[in-house]
Amino acid sequence: xxxxxxxxxxxxxxxxxxVATLIRMTGDWDLAEECAQDAFAQALQRWPxxxxxxxxxxxxxxxxxxxxxxxxxxAAVGAAKLRELAAAGPARPxxxxxxxxxxxxxxxxxxxxxxxxxxSRVALTLRTLAGLSTAEIARAFLVPEATMxxxxxxAKARIRDSGIPFRVPDxxxxxxxxxxxxxxxxxxxxxxxxxxxxxxxxxRSLSDEAIRLGRTLVSLLPGEPEAAGLLALMxxxxxxxxxxxxANELVPLEEQDRSLWEHERIGEAVxxxxxxxxxxxxxxxxxxxxxxxxxxTAGSFERTPWDEIAALYGRxxxxxxxxxxxxNRAVAVGMGEPARGLxxxxxxxxxLSGYHLLPATRADLLRxxxxxxxxxxxxxxxxxxxxxxxxRRYLARRLAEISPGEVSxxxxxxxxxxxxxxxxx
Numbered sequence: 001x002x003x004x005x006x007x008x009x010x011x012x013x014x015x016x017x018x019v020a021t022l023i024r025m026t027g028d029w030d031l032a033e034e035c036a037q038d039a040f041a042q043a044l045q046r047w048p049x050x051x052x053x054x055x056x057x058x059x060x061x062x063x064x065x066x067x068x069x070x071x072x073x074x075a076a077v078g079a080a081k082l083r084e085l086a087a088a089g090p091a092r093p094x095x096x097x098x099x100x101x102x103x104x105x106x107x108x109x110x111x112x113x114x115x116x117x118x119x120s121r122v123a124l125t126l127r128t129l130a131g132l133s134t135a136e137i138a139r140a141f142l143v144p145e146a147t148m149x150x151x152x153x154x155a156k157a158r159i160r161d162s163g164i165p166f167r168v169p170d171x172x173x174x175x176x177x178x179x180x181x182x183x184x185x186x187x188x189x190x191x192x193x194x195x196x197x198x199x200x201x202x203x204r205s206l207s208d209e210a211i212r213l214g215r216t217l218v219s220l221l222p223g224e225p226e227a228a229g230l231l232a233l234m235x236x237x238x239x240x241x242x243x244x245x246x247a248n249e250l251v252p253l254e255e256q257d258r259s260l261w262e263h264e265r266i267g268e269a270v271x272x273x274x275x276x277x278x279x280x281x282x283x284x285x286x287x288x289x290x291x292x293x294x295x296x297t298a299g300s301f302e303r304t305p306w307d308e309i310a311a312l313y314g315r316x317x318x319x320x321x322x323x324x325x326x327x328n329r330a331v332a333v334g335m336g337e338p339a340r341g342l343x344x345x346x347x348x349x350x351x352l353s354g355y356h357l358l359p360a361t362r363a364d365l366l367r368x369x370x371x372x373x374x375x376x377x378x379x380x381x382x383x384x385x386x387x388x389x390x391x392r393r394y395l396a397r398r399l400a401e402i403s404p405g406e407v408s409x410x411x412x413x414x415x416x417x418x419x420x421x422x423x424x425x
Contacts, residue, residue: 003043004044007047010043014056015129015130017104018036018057019129019131020104021065022068023103023128025065036060043056043063106167107166108213109181110159111125111128113180114180119151120158121155121180124155124156125188125213132209134152178224182230186210186233186285188206188207192207207234210234211235214227214230218231228275229288232270232272232292235265235272236270236289236295238265239262239263239265239296240295243258243261244256248390249394270293287319291309291313294308307332324352324355326348331345334361334365342366342369355385356385356387357382359382359385360378363378363381372403376402379399383399
């Protein structure tokens with residue numbers, strides 16, 4: 001492995017740790033990021049000649065810390081902070097209350113503080129913990145780079161001006177705050193796994209970062225079953241990724257080549273879920289992971305335990321009342337009893353008007369019932385609502401199958417979000 005590859009790997013592994021440590025030491029988010037960047041730049045300059053040091057993470061942290069001290073000194077401000085840094089000595093992993101793990105956990109909870117707008121929580125998490133550039137985050141969420149830069153600047157100013165503490169919430173606050181953190185990671189993964197809009201259905205970098213951050217959270221909070229449930233859910237879905245697309249064309253679940261699924265990861269996630277479920281009452285992420293496990297461990301689409309999945313969606317509805325959850329339950333019911341499932345879907349029309357998966361699901365059940373003309377009408381209704389090009393092409397293919405001569409092309413997108421676990425990938 002050459003130096004560039006080594007530094008790239010260390011960036012993925014160490015960035016969040018280094019930034020978190022510097023934020024704790026200096027209280028300055030921008031300074032922390034800039035000094036971390038400088039440390040990696042120095043590594044690229046010096047290591048080709050000097051060699052990679054025995055403890056590269058500690059080298060990078062110490063270099064970034066020294067850079068921060070120099071910046072504060074040159075600015076002729078922060079004398080008290082300089083004294084604190086001098087007293088602290090070299091930064092080392094596991095140094096008491098300032099250990100890397102603790103600092104990353106503080107950074108995650110601070111970035112996801114409920115006082116910040118939700119989109120800012122996601123962006124700040126990607127910037128500070130995952131190390132994505134402003135341009136990369138802007139591209140991921142389909143906004144101009146200048147807009148994302150302002151969003152990040154406002155979030156950091158809000159933390160500073162509101163005095164949001166850089167800490168993990170105490171035991172009384174933790175359940176509510178943890179839910180916010182898990183929500184950020186969940187929606188980050190969803191945006192990578194099934195993009196809200198655009199030409200690509202999958203944005204792998206986002207789902208990869210969500211899983212990596214989820215692993216960090218579980219390692220730092222091993223007694224939190226919902227954190228483990230969310231990680232299991234993400235890994236179970238991600239393990240099916242190799243079979244979800246074929247040349248950027250969406251492959252429905254029933255047609256996926258299950259030999260392409262990553263069965264070792266599925267086994268890891270199922271074990272993780274079973275351990276989480278043994279810790280007590282299942283929360284919504286554990287229930288969703290149990291649903292995903294039913295799909296991932298079925299030997300074939302025909303052997304999928306639809307009754308069990310429908311029952312699990314009933315449990316999820318009790319925890320998180322939602323018409324989308326009821327739609328997914330209706331699909332599970334419809335796999336065994338299409339007419340009954342169709343009745344449940346049609347009852348949701350007032351609540352899910354404009355949601356592309358309602359007519360798409362209705363079309364699929366009508367197709368299974370042999371009501372081809374009605375199915376074609378439902379596919380035509382779903383087409384202009386589908387949010388991504390792969391989804392529009394999939395619906396157009398289905399329409400062409402039951403209505404020969406139909407133009408197999410998608411209509412302009414109307415922004416939407418979501419994906420059932422059944423008829424699609």
